[in-house]
Each structure stands twice: as C-alpha cells, then as structure tokens.
Amino acid sequence: MRRNILAAGAALLVLGLVTGASSPVTLIATVPVAVVNIILGLGTSASPGLETQPESGRIRLAMDRGVVRATIYQVVFLDSKLVLKRLSSARVTIILPLMLAILGFEILFIVGALMGGITGFSLQEFLTQRKRNKIESEMQLSSVGKGDIEISYGDLLEVKLAKSRLYLVKDTYLLSVGFPGRYSQEMRPILANIFKSKFKTTESVRTTEASEKENEESQHTRSDRGKFPCR
Structure with a gap:
C-alpha cells in the first residue's frame, strides 16, 4: 500500500464531491478517476527505501530510487562495482503525466489537468514499483540488462x-x-x-x-x- 497515492485519490474524491454539487459533469469524471488512484495506491507496495544492510552479502548498499535526468533507477553498490537498474524511462516519468494532464485539461480545464497529472504520477509509481519487485524477485540486482548502467569502482x-x-x-x-x-x-x-x-x-x-x-x-x-x- 502506498500512502501518498491513496492520499491523492482521496483528495480527488473530495474534490469531486465538493465541486459536483455545482457541476455534475465534474462529479461524474472525478469519482472514477479518484477510485482508480485509490486502487493504484492499494496495489502499489511500499518502497524499500535505503537498504544499508541488504540480505545479499555481495551488496553493500541499495537505494530504491535514483534519478538520472528523467530516468529512475534502483542504485546498487556491490563490492567492486555500481549498478543502476532502470525502473522507468522519461516516457513514464514525464510524457505519461503530461499527456494525461493535457487530456484532462481538454475535458475539465484546470480540474481535469490536476486529475490527469495526479493519475499520471500514480501510474508512474505503480509501474516503477512493479519493475522493482520483479528485479528483486528474480534476484537481478547485481546483473546488468538492457537500459542498466554498470560502473567499476576502479574507473x-x-x-x-x-x-x-x-x-x-x-x-x-x-x-x-x-x-x-x-x-x-x-x-x-x-x-x-x-x-x-x-x-x-x-x-x-x-x-x-x-x-x-x-x-x-x-x-x-x-x-x-x-x-x-x-x-
């Protein structure tokens, strides 16, 4: 469960109920979007944060979120090298929220843009955590795949x-x-x-x-x- 996504969904629900009295269209559009955000919040597990004593003996330090430009990585410090595991690209971190915000603005102006942006953020967190869970369940923290970055300490x-x-x-x-x-x-x-x-x-x-x-x-x-x- 991710509290910040749940809070965003709850805020959208309150916004829909408050503005719905004067604008039924806003209520009809906001409530489903709020429910989607709440579901995403319930379905997104908590991020592990900074792991200073990981279970694996080869890993010295693991950071759940490191941002290089607009790409999110899981940063893993091993005995002799650093591995950045790509979790999401700019398409998820920037383009997706932006497109949803623009779409929302076309429908409900400022309120719609707010709903779209928040939903884009919720989707980003959900997809990022799902990739993080996959990496850890398949024990790929120390391996290097497509889109990952590997740096030897000697370099x-x-x-x-x-x-x-x-x-x-x-x-x-x-x-x-x-x-x-x-x-x-x-x-x-x-x-x-x-x-x-x-x-x-x-x-x-x-x-x-x-x-x-x-x-x-x-x-x-x-x-x-x-x-x-x-x-």
Missing part, C-alpha cells in the same frame, strides 16, 4: 556526495544521480568506507578550499614581508 576518479545528489566522476564524463535527501546521512559513512580517498562531501570540499585559501594568503603575507622592510 571512478571521484565520488562526491552533495545533499540530495551523488556525483560520479570518470575520465570521460560526469554522472549525476539525484535521490531523496533523507538518505544522505545514512549513505555517507557507507560510501566513505567503499570509496575511501575517492569519496568527498560538500563539507570536505569546503574545508579543503578554505585550507588552500588560507595557505595562499599566508604565502602572500610572507612574500609581502620580503618586499617591504619592517621598521
């Missing part, structure tokens, strides 16, 4: 954690992975243990920059003292 030059984003730096490109901000604190010590000296955080970068700036100022001061004699 990474730097791994930087900045609030709700993880930056993976390679020779040829930079991969940015967005994730729920509440995961950051739990991830930090595990990532530090996995990547050792390659791992950096926003705080460590700021400390290094401040130290370098202080050293530069100190060098300039000593240089100035050499140029101008003291009295």
Whole structure:
C-alpha cells in the first residue's frame, strides 16, 4: 500500500464531491478517476527505501530510487562495482503525466489537468514499483540488462556526495544521480568506507578550499614581508 497515492485519490474524491454539487459533469469524471488512484495506491507496495544492510552479502548498499535526468533507477553498490537498474524511462516519468494532464485539461480545464497529472504520477509509481519487485524477485540486482548502467569502482576518479545528489566522476564524463535527501546521512559513512580517498562531501570540499585559501594568503603575507622592510 502506498500512502501518498491513496492520499491523492482521496483528495480527488473530495474534490469531486465538493465541486459536483455545482457541476455534475465534474462529479461524474472525478469519482472514477479518484477510485482508480485509490486502487493504484492499494496495489502499489511500499518502497524499500535505503537498504544499508541488504540480505545479499555481495551488496553493500541499495537505494530504491535514483534519478538520472528523467530516468529512475534502483542504485546498487556491490563490492567492486555500481549498478543502476532502470525502473522507468522519461516516457513514464514525464510524457505519461503530461499527456494525461493535457487530456484532462481538454475535458475539465484546470480540474481535469490536476486529475490527469495526479493519475499520471500514480501510474508512474505503480509501474516503477512493479519493475522493482520483479528485479528483486528474480534476484537481478547485481546483473546488468538492457537500459542498466554498470560502473567499476576502479574507473571512478571521484565520488562526491552533495545533499540530495551523488556525483560520479570518470575520465570521460560526469554522472549525476539525484535521490531523496533523507538518505544522505545514512549513505555517507557507507560510501566513505567503499570509496575511501575517492569519496568527498560538500563539507570536505569546503574545508579543503578554505585550507588552500588560507595557505595562499599566508604565502602572500610572507612574500609581502620580503618586499617591504619592517621598521
């Protein structure tokens, strides 16, 4: 059961009942859409979140949701490599909600667009969780299939954690992975243990920059003292 989808469905149901008194058409259109969202909420299992101690011994850390551009991945940190399992593409995350919102707007204007957008989001969550469940039931977390991304730790030059984003730096490109901000604190010590000296955080970068700036100022001061004699 997914509470946020249920809440969205309940909100649409209330909206339909409130506006239905003055507009029967809105009531007729809203109630079925609300029921669909409630059914999707009941049929979508809860997301596992951040798994810091997965059952598999090969997996060091598993994150249920990582976003690269408009594609949603399940992010799995193994002993020697990182695997991003694709859960949904831009067609599901952007195009589907947008199309439903436009369709709803054509029928009921703002209310219709709201219904379409919410239903698109609910469908996205349902399809994403179904793919996540399939991957876990078939024990494919460590395998690489079509649309997945595999990165060896040896190929990474730097791994930087900045609030709700993880930056993976390679020779040829930079991969940015967005994730729920509440995961950051739990991830930090595990990532530090996995990547050792390659791992950096926003705080460590700021400390290094401040130290370098202080050293530069100190060098300039000593240089100035050499140029101008003291009295």
